[in-house]
Amino acid sequence: MASVCFYFQVHQPTRLRHYTVFDNNIHYFDDRKNAEICRKVANKCYLPANRLILDLIRKYDGRFRVAYSVTGVLLEQLEAYSPEVLSTFDALARTGCVEFLAETYYHSLSFLYSRNEFAAQVNKHVQRIQDLFGQTPRVFRNTELIYNNDLASLIESMGCFDAVISEGADHILGYRSPNFVYTPKGCNRLRLLLKNYALSDDIAFRFSNRDWSQWPLTADKFGHWVSKVNGNGFVVNLFMDYETLGEHQWKETGIFDFMRHLPEEIFRHPDNNFKTPSEVVKTYQPMGVVDVPHLISWADTERDLSAWLGNAMQSNAIHELYRLEKKIKGSGDAKLIGDWRKLQTSDHFYYMCTKYFSDGDVHKYFNPYDSPYDSYINFMNILGNLHLRCVKHPPAAPIGQVAQNAESLTADAVAVN
């Protein structure tokens, strides 16, 4: 039996406007650019891809199934700039063949810096998904698939999730395959689904690469690769950015045609099917315990946190941000708290990454800045203004907790780089 489990990450950050140290306006976001990018991606990806997925679900009578994780910050932007995308997601939800996952509403790194804030954001996201799509997420994915044993324990202790999703990194699996369901170390009930990065990246990164020996990738060929899993695995977890369809891989590469023909090729093998993450954990028994003491993610070849916390600027910016938590929450000012939370979106720190800057690629996707330095300066100027605003609201009573093991986590991340 080989089940194909598609999960698409759907996210756009709320980009910041150019903000100098001389600014004192309290509006931090570049509405025009955000609207422009949101509509552009909606037209190139979200709308045509949702249409395609809906067609496939209907065509195969519900046997084609997928999962999405749509971030809160994108949902807000879609509501404002591209509401038709929301109605197509709603149409998908109504088919009963689409599962929505939970994550931090703000696509944040809060797990690393404030467990309180993390729980608040997860709950906010779950609530939003319930309101919009009438289903309660049962599977959790953390920002950028950042994961370790502690995350799994925390998610299990929240009591509302059946499984958590992460990266099938070689260094955690060793000889084992990502094509099984596992139990995270220290958990009883919770299950772990791991991304099959080889097959996922064949679609997400290599699909249009003409230097790749397997180019062009056809649905037929990919179907064969999936079928080969029969006998040594139950599930092929294909996890990728939704923007792969039409944005990372343009329509002209044939990505939509590939997707259109993929179910047919998968079904060619009688034992194959499509399942959502919740269905996978209901169907298959865990094959063992996976121990992940150190943090992993799905980023770059390092699969670590160095893309967000690898240099002194990133570590400084995020520490300064979470240091304000008490003051911000103490102010009781909803707008202030909302702004602070939108600044937590991981992309802001990703833009500050200097890892590949000299080579000039990878981190370029809709990056609004010319350089990581510009992004840090902009962020810090905004944070300076945010700080001034909370000084105006002296905290009434201490609410919220200080960042827990943030110091040691960042030290790790820096050391890794």
Place this chain on the structure above:
Amino acid sequence: MLGWEFPPFISGGLGTACYGLTKALDQMGVQITFVLPTVVQSQYATHVKLVSPSMQPIHTPMKVQQLKNVIFRTISSPLQPYLTANSYQKKIEESLSQMQASHGRTDKFVGTLDYSGDMYAEVQRYAELAVRLAANEEFDVIHAHDWMTYPAGVAVARATGKPLVVHVHSTEFDRSGEHVNQMIYDIERMGMHAADRVIAVSYLTRSIVISRYGISGDKVEVVYNGVERNGSSNLLVGNTTIKKDEKIVLFLGRITMQKGPDYFLRAAKKVLEKFDNVRFVMAGSGDLMHRAVEMAAELGIGSKVLFTGFLRGEDVNKIFKMADLYVMPSVSEPFGIAPLEALDNDVPIIISKQSGVSEVIQHALKVDFWDVDEIANKIVAVLKYPPLGVTLRSHGNCEVRKLRWRDSAARCAKIYEEALVGAV
């Protein structure tokens, strides 16, 4: 190789570039005869003798230690880079009055005043002398640096049939904006057209060479400058009036329109609105020096801006050691070696996007020279957020190590070979 300045007699980046390139070519075993005009001043009498063909106008060859394959030959001439026709005239007059004062003789110079005051004629005369010098030298390729040596390069090429490579370190558009000196432009254009190959110090300059001088892109190559590592000597900061508890923001370069000193001062004014514990140092001299001093006073920041005058050698290292940030707001900068020296000295840099060096350095803050608010914003950021300087320094220092004169020299050597093949 036809140049016009060489350490220690330098006033700008050209001498530094010629030195770095020559040294690296020397290490590759390339034999170089470096022809240099000497600034006359004390031996002004020699200059007068040049008029007479019977006199020996060319100095005896000299060698510089460490450069075993390089012979220096000097031609007496008051030529200096970065002169405009006006300042040239002024210099001639200054020299003459100096002579008059010291020798008390004026009659002898009356006849030569018009002749020497004509820069065009001077450049031509330099060319003639170079041709005479070339007759007794063995070489394969002529490499001429910037416009004053182009007529010499062209003349030597015509006389000998050897291929000519002209090296464009800057153009008249960089030095004078749109108010170009037609004569200089014509010389530049003539030199580039006559050359077998043109070397530009950046793509920025290459595009000017192609679009403004009508040179075919096929023969214009980009060879970036390198940086000479000083081995980061741990100098003790000497006696200065600058307190070390103050941050220091440095402008280092000629104080001329091209370098954007006014943008630096206006940005300084804005920075001081947000950050007081800082001193702005302007190291360099130039025709806008007095204007800059006045401007600092007019802006009310006179006490916060320090003018050091022209610095060289150890003084440059010393000022880099003290600086927290180097700013180069150049209006037009074909390359810009000073920012590389700043990085080499662990000083983070802000450079204008309108500079050639911006093409090779990623780990720098980049601004449009006219965007005073943004320059100020970035200066404040470096002063206020220490991790910014830390990150810029560590990555910038790595990056600058990759720019070696060795590589520039290898590129030049390859261009020589191509020029030789093309000339056959």
